[in-house]
Amino acid sequence: MISDNVHMPTSEATDVPPAAWHALTTSDVAQQLTVDPRAGLCADEVARRRSTYGLNAIQEHRARSPWRMLLDQFTDVMILVLIAAAIISGMIGEPPDAIAIMVIVLLNGAIGFIQEYRAERAVAALKLLAALNAKVLREGKQATILAAQLVPGDVVVLEAGDGVPADMRLMEAVQLKVEEAALTGESVPVDKQARSLTEVQLPLGDRLNMAYKGTLVTYGRGAGLVVAIGMHTELGKIAALLREEEEVKTPLQKRLAQFGQWLALAALAICAIVFLVGVLRGESVILMFLTAVSLAVAAIPEALPAVVTVALARGARKMVKKQALIRRLPAVETLGSVTYICSDKTGTLTQNKMQVEQVAVAGQLAARVPRVGERGEAGRLFGQALALSNDAVHQDNDRVLGDPTEVALYVAARQAGYDKERLQIASPRLAELPFDSDRKCMTTFHGEGPGIVAFTKGAPERVVGLCETIHDGTGRVSLKQDVVLDQAERMAAEGLRVLAVAFRQWPAVPSELSAEQVERDLVFLGLVGLLDPPRPEVHEAVKFCQAAGITPVMITGDHPATARAIAKRLGIMSSDDVVMTGEELARLPLENFVEQVEQIRVYARVAPEQKIKIVKALQDKGEFVAMTGDGVNDAPALKRADIGIAMGVTGTDVARESSHMILLDDNFASIVSAVREGRRIFDNIRRFIKYTMTSNAGEIWTIFLAPFLGLPIPLLPIHILWINLVTDGLPGLALAAEPEERGLMQRPPRPPNESIFARGMWQDIIWVGLLMGGVSLLTQAWAYRSGHAHWQTMVLTVLTLSQMGNVLAIRSERESFFTLGPLTNRPLLAAVLLAFALQMGTIYIPALNPIFKTEPLDLDELLLCLVLSSVVFLGVELQKWMIRHGWLMRA
CATH class of the missing domain: 2.70.150.10 (Calcium-transporting ATPase, cytoplasmic transduction domain A)
Known part of the structure; x- marks a missing residue:
C-alpha cells in the first residue's frame, strides 16, 4: 500500500x-x-x-597515463639535482658513481610510480x-x-x-x-x-x-x-x-623538498666559489673545474633517497607485524609529526556491535540481565522476553545472525541463563505482531503451561503508555509512567539505545491479532539500554596519545548523545566539553569555526564534506592531521588528511584505497605503535642528514680554506668522490637500523612547520664540519711543511676516518656511544669496519694506488692519522656530555 x-x-x-x-x-x-x-x-x-x-x-576522472605518472616522479628538485650529479660524474670520468646515482634515482621513481598507480583505484572502488x-x-x-x-x-x-x-x-x-x-x-x-x-x-x-x-x-x-x-x-x-581533493604532501616530503632546494643552491655556490678562488690563486683551470664539480657532487647526499626508502621500508615491515599495513611509504614517518587524530567512531573506537550495557528491572538498575532466580518473577519474565521475543538465529559455528539489536538482546539473555533454543521448546512462538515503525514495537505470543504469554518490546514512550501496572518482582503494582520515562531519558542521555519490555497473559491466542486489541493493558517489566561499546584497549591508547602531545578527536555520523557517551568513556572529552553537530557546523561561518576548531573534541551527525572542512581547518591552524575511518563517507577526508588510516576488517574498498595506512585489526591502539615507529624513523633520517651534511661540510671547509692558509689543494677529484662513495653509502643506510632513543614518546610532536635543520642541527653541521676540516688542514699543514711525501694520502685518511668517528658518535643526541654499546646497531658497526678496511685497501694494495692516487703510509704516519681522526668522535661525545649535565640546552 x-x-x-x-x-x-x-x-x-x-x-x-x-x-x-x-x-x-x-x-x-x-x-x-x-x-x-x-x-x-x-x-x-x-x-x-x-x-x-x-x-x-x-x-x-580522466586518469593520467602511466607514462605521465612515471615522468612526474622525476620532477622533484632533489631528484633533478641527483640526475645532474650523475651526468657530471660521468663527464669527469667516474661512471661507477654515475651508475650508482642513476640506480638510486630510478628505484625511487619506481616506488613512487607504484604507490601513485595504486592510489588511482580509489574512485574505481x-x-x-x-x-x-x-x-x-x-x-x-x-x-x-x-x-x-x-x-x-x-x-x-x-x-x-x-x-x-x-x-x-x-x-x-x-x-x-x-x-x-x-x-x-x-x-x-x-x-x-x-x-x-x-x-x-x-x-x-x-x-x-x-x-x-x-x-x-x-x-x-x-x-x-x-x-x-x-x-x-x-x-x-x-x-x-x-x-x-588533492592529496597533501607528508611532512617528510615537504622537509626533503625544502632541503633539496637549499642544497641545489648551495652546490652551485660551492662550484662557483671554489673554482674562482682556485683560478685566482693560479691553479690550473681544468683542475679547478674538476675539483669544484667533484666537490659539488660530494655535497649532494645521493644516498638520501635510498636511506629514506630503506628506513621507511624497514619501518613498514615492522608495522605489519603490529597490524598496520603501509600503502605509501612516507606515511610511516608522517605519524611522528601528527598533532591531531580525527577518528571515526563506529568500528574504529567501538566494537561495531551492539551490547546490553544497562537494564532496569523491578525498579533496580544493573549492568546485566538478571540471572535465573534473581529479582523473582519479574527477572524471569524479563529474561524470557529478551530471549523469546527475538528473531536472532543461533548457528552451529556459535555465530548469532540477525539485527544487531536483537543479537545483543539474544546474547545478553543467554549469558544470564535464558537460552532461546531451550526455552522455545517449552514456550514456542504461536503468533506475532511484527515491528512496525509507526507503532515502534513488536509483540510475540508464546505457550506457557495451560495459557499464553505475550511479550511486547519497543520504544519506551510507546510501550510505557500501554501499561497500567508494573511487576515489582513479587506481583503487580501501579505504574508511575513519568518515573519510568525519566529513567529512560537518563539512560538515553548516556548514549544508550533504550527499549522497554512488557507482557500480558492470555488464556489463548486472540482471534483478532490487531495492535489495538493486543497491545493494551500490559504489565511493565523493565528497560534495557544498548550501546556499541568502546574497544577495551582504546582508552589506554587515547591516554598514550594525549601524553605524546597528540589530540584525539571523534568525528561521527552517529547521534550526539551516543557520541558524547563514547567520547567521555574513552577520555576524549570531559564533562564540560561540547559536542558540535553537523547542523551547527553548517551554520557556523568559516572564520568563526577556524577559531574554535582546536577546542572541539567531538563532532556528531556530520556530512562527508564537513569532515574535509574539519581537517582543512585544523591544517590551516598549522596542525598535522591523521584521519581514521572505514566508510565511504570517510574516503575524501582520508585522502585530504596528512595521513589517512583505514580499517582493514570493516573498512570499505573506497576507504582503504584512499588511505595511506590500513589497520589490519581495526584497532585504534595499533596507531600508537605506528606513532612510535614514525618518530624513530624520522630521528634516523635526521641523523643521516646531520651525518652526511656534517661530513660534506668537513670536505668543503678543507678544500675551501686551504688556499687561504697558503696550502695547495689538499684533495684531488678522485679523492673527493672516493670519500663520498665509501662514507655516505653503507654507514648512512645502517643508521636506518638505529633503535629508538629513551623518552621518544614523552616528546611532543614536531611542529609541522619546523625545519629539518631545527633543534641545533645546523649549528652542529657548522661546528663539527669546521672541526673536521680543521683537523684535516692541521694534518696537511704539518705533513706538507714537514716534507712528508704522503701528505695528501694522510689528509684523505684523516678525513675519511673522521667521518667514521662522527657516524658512531652521532647515533644519539644525548646518550654516550659507550652507554649505547657498539653492538646495539650491528649493521652500523659492520659498515664502519668495512669502510676502514676499504680505506686501508686504497693505501696498502699496490694495484689501487695509481687508481686512487694514494701512497702507502709509514706506521707512525698511520698512527698519527688514527689519533687525529678520533678528535671529531671525542668532540661530539663531549658535546653530549655537556647536554646530559645541563651545560648545553637542546630541545
Whole structure:
C-alpha cells in the first residue's frame, strides 16, 4: 500500500528537482518526477530521460597515463639535482658513481610510480558499491534490469539483501531496515518509513524516508521513486569530492623538498666559489673545474633517497607485524609529526556491535540481565522476553545472525541463563505482531503451561503508555509512567539505545491479532539500554596519545548523545566539553569555526564534506592531521588528511584505497605503535642528514680554506668522490637500523612547520664540519711543511676516518656511544669496519694506488692519522656530555 495517496501526475518533470525530497509527500514527489508510481515509466520516457540524465554510474576522472605518472616522479628538485650529479660524474670520468646515482634515482621513481598507480583505484572502488541489478516497475510490469540503466522517476522495489541502486524517496516501507554505516557512520540499521518529514534541513542519517545508493537493505521490504542517479547521488557527491581533493604532501616530503632546494643552491655556490678562488690563486683551470664539480657532487647526499626508502621500508615491515599495513611509504614517518587524530567512531573506537550495557528491572538498575532466580518473577519474565521475543538465529559455528539489536538482546539473555533454543521448546512462538515503525514495537505470543504469554518490546514512550501496572518482582503494582520515562531519558542521555519490555497473559491466542486489541493493558517489566561499546584497549591508547602531545578527536555520523557517551568513556572529552553537530557546523561561518576548531573534541551527525572542512581547518591552524575511518563517507577526508588510516576488517574498498595506512585489526591502539615507529624513523633520517651534511661540510671547509692558509689543494677529484662513495653509502643506510632513543614518546610532536635543520642541527653541521676540516688542514699543514711525501694520502685518511668517528658518535643526541654499546646497531658497526678496511685497501694494495692516487703510509704516519681522526668522535661525545649535565640546552 502506497502512502500519502499518490496520484497520476499531470505536469512535466522539472530539470532541477528539489533537494529536500524527504520533506515532500510521495504524491508531490511523483508529480515533480512526472511518473505514475502504480505503473512506472514507459519505454519512450526512459529513453528520453537516459539521454538527458545519462547512466546511473559513478564517473571516474580522466586518469593520467602511466607514462605521465612515471615522468612526474622525476620532477622533484632533489631528484633533478641527483640526475645532474650523475651526468657530471660521468663527464669527469667516474661512471661507477654515475651508475650508482642513476640506480638510486630510478628505484625511487619506481616506488613512487607504484604507490601513485595504486592510489588511482580509489574512485574505481566506488563503482563496486553500486548494486549490479535493480527490480523496477515499468509499464505496469516488474522487471530486473542493470542498475546503471535506472533513470530519475523509476519505481524500484527493495527487498532484504538488496543493495540500494540509486537515491530514492520511499513510497512504501514494511519493516524496512537499511544498513547505512558506510555512508553515514550510523552503527545500527536504520528503520525506514514512507511519511514525509517536516524539517527541511536534516542530516542524511535522519532522513528516514530516503534510501541512498551504496547502502544495503537488511530487513523487510519497500518501494521508492528514484530521485537521483550517478554523480548526483550522495555516493556520487562523495566520488566527486574524492576526485577533486588533492592529496597533501607528508611532512617528510615537504622537509626533503625544502632541503633539496637549499642544497641545489648551495652546490652551485660551492662550484662557483671554489673554482674562482682556485683560478685566482693560479691553479690550473681544468683542475679547478674538476675539483669544484667533484666537490659539488660530494655535497649532494645521493644516498638520501635510498636511506629514506630503506628506513621507511624497514619501518613498514615492522608495522605489519603490529597490524598496520603501509600503502605509501612516507606515511610511516608522517605519524611522528601528527598533532591531531580525527577518528571515526563506529568500528574504529567501538566494537561495531551492539551490547546490553544497562537494564532496569523491578525498579533496580544493573549492568546485566538478571540471572535465573534473581529479582523473582519479574527477572524471569524479563529474561524470557529478551530471549523469546527475538528473531536472532543461533548457528552451529556459535555465530548469532540477525539485527544487531536483537543479537545483543539474544546474547545478553543467554549469558544470564535464558537460552532461546531451550526455552522455545517449552514456550514456542504461536503468533506475532511484527515491528512496525509507526507503532515502534513488536509483540510475540508464546505457550506457557495451560495459557499464553505475550511479550511486547519497543520504544519506551510507546510501550510505557500501554501499561497500567508494573511487576515489582513479587506481583503487580501501579505504574508511575513519568518515573519510568525519566529513567529512560537518563539512560538515553548516556548514549544508550533504550527499549522497554512488557507482557500480558492470555488464556489463548486472540482471534483478532490487531495492535489495538493486543497491545493494551500490559504489565511493565523493565528497560534495557544498548550501546556499541568502546574497544577495551582504546582508552589506554587515547591516554598514550594525549601524553605524546597528540589530540584525539571523534568525528561521527552517529547521534550526539551516543557520541558524547563514547567520547567521555574513552577520555576524549570531559564533562564540560561540547559536542558540535553537523547542523551547527553548517551554520557556523568559516572564520568563526577556524577559531574554535582546536577546542572541539567531538563532532556528531556530520556530512562527508564537513569532515574535509574539519581537517582543512585544523591544517590551516598549522596542525598535522591523521584521519581514521572505514566508510565511504570517510574516503575524501582520508585522502585530504596528512595521513589517512583505514580499517582493514570493516573498512570499505573506497576507504582503504584512499588511505595511506590500513589497520589490519581495526584497532585504534595499533596507531600508537605506528606513532612510535614514525618518530624513530624520522630521528634516523635526521641523523643521516646531520651525518652526511656534517661530513660534506668537513670536505668543503678543507678544500675551501686551504688556499687561504697558503696550502695547495689538499684533495684531488678522485679523492673527493672516493670519500663520498665509501662514507655516505653503507654507514648512512645502517643508521636506518638505529633503535629508538629513551623518552621518544614523552616528546611532543614536531611542529609541522619546523625545519629539518631545527633543534641545533645546523649549528652542529657548522661546528663539527669546521672541526673536521680543521683537523684535516692541521694534518696537511704539518705533513706538507714537514716534507712528508704522503701528505695528501694522510689528509684523505684523516678525513675519511673522521667521518667514521662522527657516524658512531652521532647515533644519539644525548646518550654516550659507550652507554649505547657498539653492538646495539650491528649493521652500523659492520659498515664502519668495512669502510676502514676499504680505506686501508686504497693505501696498502699496490694495484689501487695509481687508481686512487694514494701512497702507502709509514706506521707512525698511520698512527698519527688514527689519533687525529678520533678528535671529531671525542668532540661530539663531549658535546653530549655537556647536554646530559645541563651545560648545553637542546630541545
